[in-house]
Amino acid sequence: MSSTQPLANKDSYLAIRGLQKEYTAGNPILKGIDFDITEPGIVAIIGPSGTGKSTLLRCINRLIDPTAGEIRFDDQDLSQAKGQQLRALRCKIGMVFQEYNLVERLTVIENVLTGRLGYMSAWQAWRRNFSQQDINTAFELLNSVGLAEHANKRADSLSGGQRQRVGIARAVMQNPRILLADEPTSSLDPKTAVEIMELLELFSSEKDIPALVNIHDVKLARRFAKRMIGMSEGVIVYDGPPEGITDDHLKQIYGGESWLV
Numbered sequence: 001m002s003s004t005q006p007l008a009n010k011d012s013y014l015a016i017r018g019l020q021k022e023y024t025a026g027n028p029i030l031k032g033i034d035f036d037i038t039e040p041g042i043v044a045i046i047g048p049s050g051t052g053k054s055t056l057l058r059c060i061n062r063l064i065d066p067t068a069g070e071i072r073f074d075d076q077d078l079s080q081a082k083g084q085q086l087r088a089l090r091c092k093i094g095m096v097f098q099e100y101n102l103v104e105r106l107t108v109i110e111n112v113l114t115g116r117l118g119y120m121s122a123w124q125a126w127r128r129n130f131s132q133q134d135i136n137t138a139f140e141l142l143n144s145v146g147l148a149e150h151a152n153k154r155a156d157s158l159s160g161g162q163r164q165r166v167g168i169a170r171a172v173m174q175n176p177r178i179l180l181a182d183e184p185t186s187s188l189d190p191k192t193a194v195e196i197m198e199l200l201e202l203f204s205s206e207k208d209i210p211a212l213v214n215i216h217d218v219k220l221a222r223r224f225a226k227r228m229i230g231m232s233e234g235v236i237v238y239d240g241p242p243e244g245i246t247d248d249h250l251k252q253i254y255g256g257e258s259w260l261v
């Protein structure tokens with residue numbers, strides 16, 4: 001794709017053009033990324049370690065600043081947003097992390113409720129002054145992720161799979177327009193990994209939003225993704241349906257072939 005293509009219309013969930021990121025000058029990690037997200041469902045981003053998958057998601061939610069390019073989200077250029085505008089846009093981006101990023105000393109329900117903090121005034125947030133509606137929604141979400149009976153336990157008493165369920169509930173609590181998940185299954189056993197992907201699929205479908213998921217497990221990606229983006233050395237080398245990915249694509253993405261059995 002070319003960075004001269006027009007940005008998608010305002011019905012697009014996300015439109016990225018010419019996205020570049022250098023951590024050190026002259027050493028680009030993302031070398032001009034272009035894609036549109038126009039439908040709900042899981043989009044799996046695959047590629048070898050160090051190719052820039054996390055950097056891409058971190059640019060999208062502005063945990064880091066892109067070096068160049070445009071990130072069109074909610075009809076605004078997220079790459080240039082600052083201050084209140086950036087905070088408001090970030091509220092609409094739910095983020096799920098590999099290591100969960102929960103507040104360990106808080107209870108499970110308190111962790112889910114932190115998904116609303118971005119919508120509250122500083123005073124309300126400081127007082128943890130959540131509305132009854134938010135509290136009800138948090139309990140409903142905990143029920144949906146199968147953790148209703150754990151609501152009042154401390155987050156650090158849960159297993160990895162349970163923590164990731166809390167992480168997903170917290171992200172959905174934001175009422176996001178998109179979900180970003182950075183290797184959400186990498187620290188989990190295979191069965192739990194499937195359950196986590198099922199939850200991402202469920203919320204993506206229920207809330208009618210896309211979920212961009214960085215994932216190392218190609219088989220798992222193929223099972224759940226509607227679309228796969230293959231990255232290699234900071235560029236996109238495959239963008240299409242899971243059934244379109246061939247061994248040749250995988251060789252191009254990961255290099256070599258001895259691992260392809």
Ligand SMILES: Nc1ncnc2c1ncn2[C@@H]1O[C@H](COP(=O)(O)OP(=O)(O)OP(=O)(O)O)[C@@H](O)[C@H]1O
Nearest residue numbers: 023024029047048049050051052053054055056214
């Ligand atoms: N904060 C940073 N400062 C400098 N370099 C960084 C920083 N974060 C990442 N990098 C470098 O950018 C490159 C891409 O890293 P990134 O984490 O985006 O890759 P990845 O594809 O997500 O890898 P993995 O699958 O192992 O998580 C790597 O070479 C990494 O060392």
